[in-house]
Amino acid sequence: MKNTWLIALGLVPVLAGCSVFESNVVPPSPALTGVNAQNAAWQSQIQRVQDGDARFAPLEDARAALAEAEAQPQVADYAADELAGAHTAFEQAEQGWQALAGKRRPASDALGEVAEQAHRAQRLAEIARYTAIREINLETLIAVNDRLKARAAEQPTPATASASASGARDVRPVAKADQALVGQQVVPDRFGGVSFETGTARMKTESQAVVRQLAELLKAHPTVGVAIFGHTDSVGPSPESIDRFVAANPGLEKQAPTREDKVRAFNLALSAARARAVAQQLVENGIPARRIGARGFGDTRPVASNDTAEGRRANRRIEAVIVPGPDSPQAQRARAGS
Known part of the structure; x- marks a missing residue:
């Protein structure tokens, strides 16, 4: 049915000049200035854990965001592309990290590439989750609004003129x-x-x-x-x-x-x-x-x-x-x- 792609298309901001609403919900990835500051920042994100293993904080943040997105009901219905993009970016970040995890001090530029993919995965996962939440809530809001309109058509709005005329204070x-x-x-x-x-x-x-x-x-x-x-x-x-x-x-x-x-x-x-x-x-x-x-x-x-x-x-x-x-x-x- 053509209605299927019409509905899907309505969920994606595609027109030039339109604002991408999700950018106000999901913060951009952190920007670091200065080469030394950036190098130090990436190195500080490495966490040595039990048995000599290491974890990279941006990758763990992305993993958590992806798990939350996958647990969100109907995320595949409303944000399938964003969720798929999050998976792809996360897999690339994880592969990059596996190549670096065994090194005592991985090169900062390589860490930066892993972090960039991890941040992308995190942002896409959060966008997918927020999109599903917003769409589910909006469906409910539309139904509520339709019921309220129907009720308003059947019942007149209660008069409040007497209270206003008497100057009574609204203490509700x-x-x-x-x-x-x-x-x-x-x-x-x-x-x-x-x-x-x-x-x-x-x-x-x-x-x-x-x-x-x-x-x-x-x-x-x-x-x-x-x-x-x-x-x-x-x-x-x-x-x-x-x-x-x-x-x-x-x-x-x-x-x-x-x-x-x-x-x-x-x-x-x-x-x-x-x-x-x-x-x-x-x-x-x-x-x-x-x-x-x-x-x-x-x-x-x-x-x-x-x-x-x-x-x-x-x-x-x-x-x-x-x-x-x-x-x-x-x-x-x-x-x-x-």
Whole structure:
């Protein structure tokens, strides 16, 4: 089914100009300056253990990260490529270390090569694990949001005018105030829309103020999270853009897609890249990445007809919905197994 590669493609940041969200979750490998400092640092990472064996700390860190990634449920579903890359890098690092482990003082440049592969393995393993966690959580958040929307459609929001008119002070606990926000679509409904340069994930300058307002709201309500949903209209990009997109994704061409398939794949990837760009901006504004989910839906959830310019403008949108966060009562009960 072509839907399979459409879904897989939506999980990978492939468009030029989009921000790679994982870089905000996984720290880069440490950078050392100065040859002497670097040499000393590599040598200090060697740990002599029982029976004269030696261990190299970067390799052990990578081994632990890989074990955690493999233990993460559904990691193979959401981050198979990253996990495979982690395995490859780890095997190369381990082979390099085996060639050096018996030496009393291995050459620093050789240690550096092993460390580089080990750091790459660790980063890819952590990216794979975090990606799976985020995707699993986001599936839950989407389901919660759908239920909340359905409930809101059936039940009117309780009136609060009398309390406001009397000047009564709101003495509810912070968690309750946070929970009152859950289910609200604050972008575009509350703060306005987020727009991008045509065919890219580069946010327009004026839209950054919207993201800052959203960040301030999240800071003021620490137990909630936010789900960022990207949507496009059904119109495809120029033939040149399609060609560049396919060239950047060689696996797509192997599926022998029609032009319509290519347009849908492009729109799906673009919407995901835009959602991640908003998430990136939130992180840069001080919101922990674990409180943010980002997903693109392409042109699959229109709110207006794509036959008119006005309808297409309405369909090109970012939605930000407040959802229970990782520190919410719901999440705490789930962790406790209740």
